[in-house]
Amino acid sequence: MLTDDFGREVRGVRVSLTDRCNFDCVYCHNEGLGDTRGPMDPQDDEMSTDDVVRFLEVAAEFDVEAVKFTGGEPMLRQDLEEIIARTPDSMEISMTTNGTFLPGRAGDLVDAGLERVNVSQDALDREQFAAVTQSGAYDRVLEGVDAALEAGLDPVKLNMVVFQHTAGYVPEMVDHVAENEGLQLQLIQYMPELTGKPEWNVEIERVHEWLAEQAVGVEHREMHDRRRYWIASDDADIALEGDEECDGVDAIADDPNVGMVEIVDPVENPTFCANCHRVRVTHDGYLKGCLNRNDDLKPMGEMTRPEIREAYREVVADRVPFYGEYMVRSDDGEWELNEKYLETQAEA
Ligand SMILES: Nc1nc2c(ncn2[C@@H]2O[C@H](COP(=O)(O)OP(=O)(O)OP(=O)(O)O)[C@@H](O)[C@H]2O)c(=O)[nH]1
Ligand SMILES: C[S@@+](CC[C@H](N)C(=O)[O-])C[C@H]1O[C@@H](n2cnc3c(N)ncnc32)[C@H](O)[C@@H]1O
Numbered sequence: 001m002l003t004d005d006f007g008r009e010v011r012g013v014r015v016s017l018t019d020r021c022n023f024d025c026v027y028c029h030n031e032g033l034g035d036t037r038g039p040m041d042p043q044d045d046e047m048s049t050d051d052v053v054r055f056l057e058v059a060a061e062f063d064v065e066a067v068k069f070t071g072g073e074p075m076l077r078q079d080l081e082e083i084i085a086r087t088p089d090s091m092e093i094s095m096t097t098n099g100t101f102l103p104g105r106a107g108d109l110v111d112a113g114l115e116r117v118n119v120s121q122d123a124l125d126r127e128q129f130a131a132v133t134q135s136g137a138y139d140r141v142l143e144g145v146d147a148a149l150e151a152g153l154d155p156v157k158l159n160m161v162v163f164q165h166t167a168g169y170v171p172e173m174v175d176h177v178a179e180n181e182g183l184q185l186q187l188i189q190y191m192p193e194l195t196g197k198p199e200w201n202v203e204i205e206r207v208h209e210w211l212a213e214q215a216v217g218v219e220h221r222e223m224h225d226r227r228r229y230w231i232a233s234d235d236a237d238i239a240l241e242g243d244e245e246c247d248g249v250d251a252i253a254d255d256p257n258v259g260m261v262e263i264v265d266p267v268e269n270p271t272f273c274a275n276c277h278r279v280r281v282t283h284d285g286y287l288k289g290c291l292n293r294n295d296d297l298k299p300m301g302e303m304t305r306p307e308i309r310e311a312y313r314e315v316v317a318d319r320v321p322f323y324g325e326y327m328v329r330s331d332d333g334e335w336e337l338n339e340k341y342l343e344t345q346a347e348a
């Protein structure tokens with residue numbers, strides 16, 4: 001396994017299979033690659049099935065343990081089942097999707113080897129959902145979540161971006177996962193870095209505090225040092241323990257009346273970046289060391305194995321934590337680009 005200069009082992013890869021999407025979410029960072037709007041048909045610049053599989057085989061040589069398929073909307077790829085089936089057995093396979101294509105297809109994905117799915121669902125309210133995603137596919141997404149559960153995917157994580165438009169729906173979404181077995185919730189801090197509109201930010205620490213008050217257990221996940229809160233539904237037979245760090249989460253985790261809520265809070269968070277263990281792949285065959293950067297892209301050329309190996313070594317060698325290293329605090333407390341990297345940026 002390769003380790004970068006900051007001691008971060010690269011354990012996972014996030015592969016963007018396309019930058020096309022059938023939604024047009026108002027906040028979309030498209031994994032750092034610009035607009036998702038455009039034609040829905042397959043595009044010539046997308047990696048072929050064989051290219052994706054060859055990349056994954058090389059990643060497995062470097063002991064990468066997990067792959068996340070994302071996009072754009074990864075389910076627009078009709079070869080997704082084949083890609084999953086041909087992914088090396090040593091890797092955990094998960095996907096992040098808007099859920100609309102899961103009905104009728106979730107079972108095939110599981111048969112191919114998909115182990116986990118995250119479905120983006122920003123609200124339990126049809127009108128708010130439409131306003132955020134600029135799509136009227138609310139019922140289809142709920143059907144998609146059900147299809148994933150029926151196909152045996154466990155857990156099914158709902159991804160909710162917390163920003164001004166959705167913050168009021170957080171309590172309802174938390175109750176929803178506490179009451180429904182098999183569901184977990186990821187509250188994703190709105191990231192303005194690539195999309196602008198910092199005025200949409202909400203104070204994520206307040207959400208932490210609110211959840212800590214409700215939780216019957218709290219733990220830290222190794223990845224990104226994310227905090228997880230275990231929330232009991234009204235039917236649960238558990239005494240509330242407030243915000244105590246709970247050693248016994250294993251016991252409550254299996255309780256069908258308890259739901260898990262994780263906060264993904266990367267913005268201006270050096271601890272999150274210090275625990276970042278994955279490399280990204282763009283739909284058109286570049287390696288990328290950080291979501292927030294586009295000045296470290298490494299082309300994989302014709303995607304032969306030697307070219308992929310070389311690009312992979314290079315991207316890992318160039319990886320730096322975004323907050324705390326690439327961006328540093330100035331004397332007046334503002335984040336600014338570390339002068340060390342100004343040269344890299346100029347070359348990009
Ligand atoms: N800045 C930053 N944001 C991230 C990172 N990982 C996840 N996020 C944010 O969280 C969103 C949802 O992530 P997902 O693709 O659902 O998966 P995940 O939470 O990373 O992984 P799992 O929980 O293991 O499935 C991403 O699109 C980003 O907005 C990261 O490494 N850096
Ligand atoms: C870019 S999407 C790609 C996969 C798929 N189309 C979906 O929406 O799940 C991956 C995740 O990024 C999240 N996301 C997109 N833009 C974001 C932003 N500006 N801040 C925080 N999360 C964002 C989405 O909510 C989604 O959960």
Ligand code: SF4
Nearest residue numbers: 021023025028072098
């Ligand atoms: S569904 Fe995903 S890729 Fe599509 S616009 Fe929304 S966040 Fe972006």
Ligand code: SF4
Nearest residue numbers: 273276290291321322
């Ligand atoms: S270094 Fe930080 S901002 Fe960049 S991908 Fe990793 S966690 Fe995200």
